[in-house]
Amino acid sequence: MPFQAAAAARERRSPAPHSDLYVSWGRYPRATHSGIHKPAWNDEVGPILQTADAGGLLPYGLGRSYGDSCLNAGHELVDCRRLNRFLAFEEQSGILRCESGVSLAEIIDVFLPKGWFLPVTPGTQFVTVGGAIANDVHGKNHHCAGTFGAHVHQLGLHRSCDGLVVCSPDENPRLFRATIGGLGLTGVIAWADIQLRRVAGPWIDAQLLPFQSLSAFLDLSRESDGRFEYTVAWLDCFAGKNPRGIFFRGNHSNESAAPLRRKHGPKLPFSLPTWLLNRYTVKAFNSVYYRVHAAKSGTTRVGYDSFFYPLDSVRQWNLLYGKRGFLQYQCVIPESHIDAFEELLDRIARSGMGSFLGVLKQFGAAPPAGTLSFPRPGLTLALDFAMRGKKTLALLRSLDEVVLASGGALYPAKDARMSPVLFEASFPHWRSFVPCIDPKMSSSFWRRVTEAQ
Amino acid sequence: MNTQPISDDLTSMPKAASVAKQSSALNKVVILGATSGIALEVERQLAQRGCELLLVARSQQRLAALESDLRLRGARQVLAYSADLSAIAHHAAIFDFVRRSFSGYDTVLLAYGSMHEQKESEASVDTLLEEINVNYVSAAAILTLFAADLEQRGTGCIAAITSVAGDRGRRSNYIYGSAKGALSLYLQGLRGRLHPAGVKVITIKPGPVQTPMTDPMPNAARFADPKLVAHDIVRALDQRRPDVLYTPKIWRYVMAAVEHVPEPIFKRLSF
Numbered sequence: 051m052p053f054q055a056a057a058a059a060r061e062r063r064s065p066a067p068h069s070d071l072y073v074s075w076g077r078y079p080r081a082t083h084s085g086i087h088k089p090a091w092n093d094e095v096g097p098i099l100q101t102a103d104a105g106g107l108l109p110y111g112l113g114r115s116y117g118d119s120c121l122n123a124g125h126e127l128v129d130c131r132r133l134n135r136f137l138a139f140e141e142q143s144g145i146l147r148c149e150s151g152v153s154l155a156e157i158i159d160v161f162l163p164k165g166w167f168l169p170v171t172p173g174t175q176f177v178t179v180g181g182a183i184a185n186d187v188h189g190k191n192h193h194c195a196g197t198f199g200a201h202v203h204q205l206g207l208h209r210s211c212d213g214l215v216v217c218s219p220d221e222n223p224r225l226f227r228a229t230i231g232g233l234g235l236t237g238v239i240a241w242a243d244i245q246l247r248r249v250a251g252p253w254i255d256a257q258l259l260p261f262q263s264l265s266a267f268l269d270l271s272r273e274s275d276g277r278f279e280y281t282v283a284w285l286d287c288f289a290g291k292n293p294r295g296i297f298f299r300g301n302h303s304n305e306s307a308a309p310l311r312r313k314h315g316p317k318l319p320f321s322l323p324t325w326l327l328n329r330y331t332v333k334a335f336n337s338v339y340y341r342v343h344a345a346k347s348g349t350t351r352v353g354y355d356s357f358f359y360p361l362d363s364v365r366q367w368n369l370l371y372g373k374r375g376f377l378q379y380q381c382v383i384p385e386s387h388i389d390a391f392e393e394l395l396d397r398i399a400r401s402g403m404g405s406f407l408g409v410l411k412q413f414g415a416a417p418p419a420g421t422l423s424f425p426r427p428g429l430t431l432a433l434d435f436a437m438r439g440k441k442t443l444a445l446l447r448s449l450d451e452v453v454l455a456s457g458g459a460l461y462p463a464k465d466a467r468m469s470p471v472l473f474e475a476s477f478p479h480w481r482s483f484v485p486c487i488d489p490k491m492s493s494s495f496w497r498r499v500t501e502a503q
Numbered sequence: 504m505n506t507q508p509i510s511d512d513l514t515s516m517p518k519a520a521s522v523a524k525q526s527s528a529l530n531k532v533v534i535l536g537a538t539s540g541i542a543l544e545v546e547r548q549l550a551q552r553g554c555e556l557l558l559v560a561r562s563q564q565r566l567a568a569l570e571s572d573l574r575l576r577g578a579r580q581v582l583a584y585s586a587d588l589s590a591i592a593h594h595a596a597i598f599d600f601v602r603r604s605f606s607g608y609d610t611v612l613l614a615y616g617s618m619h620e621q622k623e624s625e626a627s628v629d630t631l632l633e634e635i636n637v638n639y640v641s642a643a644a645i646l647t648l649f650a651a652d653l654e655q656r657g658t659g660c661i662a663a664i665t666s667v668a669g670d671r672g673r674r675s676n677y678i679y680g681s682a683k684g685a686l687s688l689y690l691q692g693l694r695g696r697l698h699p700a701g702v703k704v705i706t707i708k709p710g711p712v713q714t715p716m717t718d719p720m721p722n723a724a725r726f727a728d729p730k731l732v733a734h735d736i737v738r739a740l741d742q743r744r745p746d747v748l749y750t751p752k753i754w755r756y757v758m759a760a761v762e763h764v765p766e767p768i769f770k771r772l773s774f
Binding site for chain 1: 562564577
């Protein structure tokens, strides 16, 4: 089998210099890459694609995917961060054309002072536009704005066979929908046209409301949907079936006068020792967090950065979980299966392995923007678990059973270990996506969830 | 409404860069080699200050992308001229364009260079000559045109990016180093010549920086962040000093030490 021999030789091949810098946000699993391309200009991307081996490439942005969807073990990455130029902006309509390596933080820096903000933003501003499209990310306004991909009018896509292809709902619509949420597998995004939204200034009128049960959360969420553009909840997952938490909701403030001073927070310089995070310290943290925020409940005017990006204030917070890294588990459960949701929380609470970053949000009914978009109507829960080997993986497998039985789904951008069966259940139509994959592209994640089938 | 720009990893740079002084002498900047790795970061910081820029580089397509980017980031005006700076025959046309379309420019930054694998330059005289032409001959040629113009006007600043590699000939990189060292000597002399006219000359000596030029080198991940280097450069252009800028600063001390290693020992060192 010469093909397999070649593949084996490639796995053995000495790693490319600095390939150890290319990790995912969860720092698990680790991958060794055989080469890193760092194009600084879009005209350099075409030749990289043409000379690559089949399945040999994957675009890489700021590495904020948690698991292995941004890794391509044994193969090469195209680091897109140097493709970070703004190409055009229409003052009237607010449509921005930029290269794919531009970060959301850079868009805010340049366009917020002009009165424009992102149409949708995830919980970190340190993702690239390419990554936001490839994972069709969502934010606290999913119930009214849908996903990031819903605000992309058009994009330019480098394809190994056809060169630079322009895709939009009218032109190459199938490739357009496949690229949104397409995990980088359809090609390298050269540029995208994004619809920004008008805002008066950098301030958010925010409210904090403590809640003490899942039904209280649902009541708050339903009641808020029509009146608040942004809603999300933090959850103390040690509390079991009837979790307590803090509900955050907010709207862009009409206040424009006072300027916002960006603060620069601390940076974790190295991985913390693993024993520091255990069920007692995390439980204690959750209690304190709940009390502090419950005491602050009420309406306040806060800067957009502390409202949207509280974690960005500690740079490299992922090192908190120590050398072995962590896994994030983000699922969505249909609202008709609230009992499954309770079962999930119960299993997590009983395991004692929960974390302090439980996030809960009710998705809206917006139709998916991409072929493999994750958000769908239901409740989504995201939790971190420090990687502790087999027992962590066993817990997550037991959560998988609940998700599978309820007809829910897992989020590829957060995943490092879901089974092909769960992937199939989450994205039953994934085979219709396959013809849009660029033959030169592959990823560790994609091989893991599809190769057996 | 004015938000402080933030970058992923830097804390000090953007704050200082965005506090543009009205009285600064740094307003109209000609950048020779505008698409080089360090130049790209310098241009962004100049754009944030609202400078006017004239960019010279080879690729028209790349210049077009750069032009729109810098304009959106705040540059008051961006002009681009596409030409191969290593071809001295083009210099007159470039210089003519600058004088016609960008009169009153106050700063010229030369930012282009090339670094071949040393072994290639050892094996091929053509490669060696090309390396010396790009890094020294063509640079000295075009700066001579600007020097005469600024000397006559009695104002302005000329800055050029050379390298710490030009401070001492090392066996692993002496061909690139000799060309950059020659450029440093040229600038040193030019500084003296233009001093009476009130024109400043700044020699910029970066240590290794993470740019496309240094990507193939083994320790590239540990090289300096181009944003930090660009920040030092913009500050020097703004303040018109020091005469010789080492960036990051540590290289000033490293090179002082390297220069004092006695030759009988130095020739045995393999770096």
